[in-house]
Amino acid sequence: MPIADQVRDWLIRRKVRMHRAPLDRFVVRVARSTADYEHAFRLLHVADAFQGFEDLDAEQLRITPQHVLPESTVLVAYEAERLVGTLTVTLDSPAGLPNDRDYPEEMAALRRAGATLVEFGSLAIVHRCWSSGVARLLEMARTGGR
DSSP, X not given: OOHHHHHHHHHHHHHSOOOOOOGGGEEEEEOOSHHHHHHXXXXXXXXXXXXXXXXXXXXXXXXXXXXXXXXXEEEEEEETTEEEEEEEEEEOOTXXXXXXXXXXXXXXXXXXXXXXXXXXXXXXXXXXXXXXXXXXXXXXXHHTTO
């Protein structure tokens, strides 16, 4: 084993407090009910308000055109009955992707080159779960565990 790997391993074992997150306490699945979607979009609204993009007291939830496309899949992560995370996966379609707005030339070039495009967005995780592994579980769900 190279010395750099040995040093890194030693530092991890000696200097870093490692804890295991009980990932089996979370369930990640495709949103399948009106309640799933409402909870996901409410969590996105709160996350946007936390970042200063939205007014927390606003009655309207922000739903993008991509959220309602058949090419979009909303993933939800639950801890027992409480939603703790969400991620939306959108496959490219004639309606395009959100990145087309900011990167039209680059996206067009990728399409001309025959790339299959997909966009991951609308990620929100409740603050107390930021370091719990929920983001990794959502990532694994979108890739089929790879």
